[in-house]
Amino acid sequence: MKISVERERELLAVVPTDLLINGEWRSASDGGSLDVNDPSTGEVLLSIASATPEDGQDALAAADAAQRGWSRTAPRERAEILRRGFEAVTARAADFALLMTLEMGKPLAEARGEVAYGAEFLRWFSEETARISGRYAQSPDGSSRLIVMKRPVGPCLFITPWNFPLAMATRKIAPAIAAGCTMVLKPATLTPLTALLFAQVMQEAGLPAGVLNVIPTRKAAAVTGPLIKDSRLRKLSFTGSTEVGRRLIADAADQVLRVSMELGGNAPFLIFEDADIDRAVEGALVAKLRNGGEACTAANRFLVHESVAEQFSEKFAQRVGTMTVARGTEPESKVGPLVDEHTRSKVHELVESALAEGATAVVGGHAIDGPGYYYAPTVLTNVPANARILSEEIFGPVAPITTFVDEAEAIRLANATEYGLVAYAFTRDLNRGLRLAEELEVGMFGLNTGMVSNPAAPFGGVKQSGLGREGGFEGIDEYLETRYVGIADPFTDVV
Numbered sequence: 001m002k003i004s005v006e007r008e009r010e011l012l013a014v015v016p017t018d019l020l021i022n023g024e025w026r027s028a029s030d031g032g033s034l035d036v037n038d039p040s041t042g043e044v045l046l047s048i049a050s051a052t053p054e055d056g057q058d059a060l061a062a063a064d065a066a067q068r069g070w071s072r073t074a075p076r077e078r079a080e081i082l083r084r085g086f087e088a089v090t091a092r093a094a095d096f097a098l099l100m101t102l103e104m105g106k107p108l109a110e111a112r113g114e115v116a117y118g119a120e121f122l123r124w125f126s127e128e129t130a131r132i133s134g135r136y137a138q139s140p141d142g143s144s145r146l147i148v149m150k151r152p153v154g155p156c157l158f159i160t161p162w163n164f165p166l167a168m169a170t171r172k173i174a175p176a177i178a179a180g181c182t183m184v185l186k187p188a189t190l191t192p193l194t195a196l197l198f199a200q201v202m203q204e205a206g207l208p209a210g211v212l213n214v215i216p217t218r219k220a221a222a223v224t225g226p227l228i229k230d231s232r233l234r235k236l237s238f239t240g241s242t243e244v245g246r247r248l249i250a251d252a253a254d255q256v257l258r259v260s261m262e263l264g265g266n267a268p269f270l271i272f273e274d275a276d277i278d279r280a281v282e283g284a285l286v287a288k289l290r291n292g293g294e295a296c297t298a299a300n301r302f303l304v305h306e307s308v309a310e311q312f313s314e315k316f317a318q319r320v321g322t323m324t325v326a327r328g329t330e331p332e333s334k335v336g337p338l339v340d341e342h343t344r345s346k347v348h349e350l351v352e353s354a355l356a357e358g359a360t361a362v363v364g365g366h367a368i369d370g371p372g373y374y375y376a377p378t379v380l381t382n383v384p385a386n387a388r389i390l391s392e393e394i395f396g397p398v399a400p401i402t403t404f405v406d407e408a409e410a411i412r413l414a415n416a417t418e419y420g421l422v423a424y425a426f427t428r429d430l431n432r433g434l435r436l437a438e439e440l441e442v443g444m445f446g447l448n449t450g451m452v453s454n455p456a457a458p459f460g461g462v463k464q465s466g467l468g469r470e471g472g473f474e475g476i477d478e479y480l481e482t483r484y485v486g487i488a489d490p491f492t493d494v495v
């Protein structure tokens with residue numbers, strides 16, 4: 001159904017535009033503001049408060065003050081808040097989806113998918129809350145007893161990206177709430193509206209003041225830098241580019257801060273000679289065009305066995321060429337605009353450099369004229385193995401295809417990157433699939449599927465794609481410290 005302009009205005013009118021600090025909505029201490037743009041036009045959607053370093057300090061002070069009381073709440077109490085949060089986000093799915101489409105550009109159908117994905121972290125971790133546990137043991141020589149317990153890490157700083165404005169926040173906030181941690185969230189400068197609406201929903205779901213503080217800002221480094229060096233902070237969890245993550249890890253070293261890093265990727269998508277090519281095409285469309293290619297998990301390189309390369313390229317390019325590019329609110333939209341001009345120029349620069357290196361654009365290969373940051377879905381064939389586009393994260397709807405001759409070469413090419421987030425492979429040979437699962441240097445592997453993201457699974461990378469895992473049973477451990485208590489043998493006084 002087409003979304004009316006009135007509906008967009010009505011929604012924007014109810015989105016909070018202030019900072020959330022210690023349970024109160026307030027303007028920036030210097031009255032400063034941040035403009036949020038519509039990527040389909042480049043025009044301003046809404047102006048919101050832009051936090052100053054002083055506001056950042058207030059937010060951390062609030063998180064620190066709330067930490068002790070929050071850590072003492074019963075797990076069931078935290079679980080119920082998360083569960084109410086899940087229900088409230090689900091009930092307002094249409095609002096969250098439209099808001100993400102407006103501020104980030106993705107088609108509404110995809111935005112709805114993100115609402116379900118993002119909300120599921122709340123449900124998953126509401127269920128995990130009651131399962132935090134430890135152990136009691138007798139030491140091997142019988143001279144003492146050991147209690148191992150899990151304690152909340154303490155106040156956390158979360159810095160999130162623009163590409164999944166809801167899910168990248170809930171993937172951190174839900175396990176932190178479950179574990180009993182308080183937090184300061186700095187959402188992406190380009191897409192802070194979803195985070196503000198989410199914070200309001202969590203407040204209504206009963207999250208106490210100070211547990212979640214939200215400080216969008218134009219001055220990310222100036223606001224978060226001092227927090228990372230502040231001894232009240234106990235954990236930094238960042239999702240974003242490897243370049244920024246690397247800098248934040250260095251900053252976090254000063255106080256040996258616990259860090260989780262969900263960084264960039266350069267996912268290989270392998271298609272073997274025994275693959276079901278039609279299924280591989282379906283998987284490739286998801287792996288490449290989900291979120292318009294603006295996903296850390298996006299297939300960045302298609303490595304295809306030389307005997308099926310032509311067949312795959314033809315079928316894939318035919319499908320890519322039929323994708324409707326339109327504003328995300330249009331019912332027919334399959335690919336929305338890129339988030340800003342900077343992102344679009346970088347995508348085009350990589351395409352141009354591939355063409356100069358000998359690649360052929362079978363479809364696309366150009367920006368789309370007119371308002372907004374649209375880029376034509378593109379398939380490039382004959383891409384040389386050393387092309388720049390195969391080594392850098394594209395973050396747009398562009399699929400470079402290159403070939404390999406055998407499994408050993410496929411693995412060598414797939415691993416020839418400093419990234420290690422995810423890889424995909426299509427093959428009918430289960431043993432080959434298992435060999436790939438063991439040999440590929442990645443945190444996640446999709447076998448005969450173009451999608452691995454799942455709140456019940458541990459998401460994360462190796463090499464320069466990051467540290468730590470989000471989601472799954474593992475996700476809550478990022479917010480828990482292990483504490484050991486040694487106790488003297490309780491039988492020493494027994495006669």
Ligand SMILES: NC(=O)c1ccc[n+]([C@@H]2O[C@H](COP(=O)([O-])OP(=O)(O)OC[C@H]3O[C@@H](n4cnc5c(N)ncnc54)[C@H](O)[C@@H]3O)[C@@H](O)[C@H]2O)c1
Nearest residue numbers: 160161162187188189220221240241244262263264265296
């Ligand atoms: N591995 C994952 O789970 C995952 C998920 C989503 C996105 N990503 C990665 O994120 C990148 C795209 O997102 P992006 O463009 O928002 O990334 P980015 O690194 O530019 O920004 C991420 C966040 O960091 C903030 N930031 C930027 N510079 C900062 C600084 N000096 N100090 C403090 N904060 C700073 C931004 O305002 C934003 O909130 C891609 O590389 C993508 O692969 C990774």
Ligand SMILES: O=CCCC(=O)O
Nearest residue numbers: 163294295296297453
């Ligand atoms: O952009 C990276 C995150 C994508 C996801 O969680 O599926």
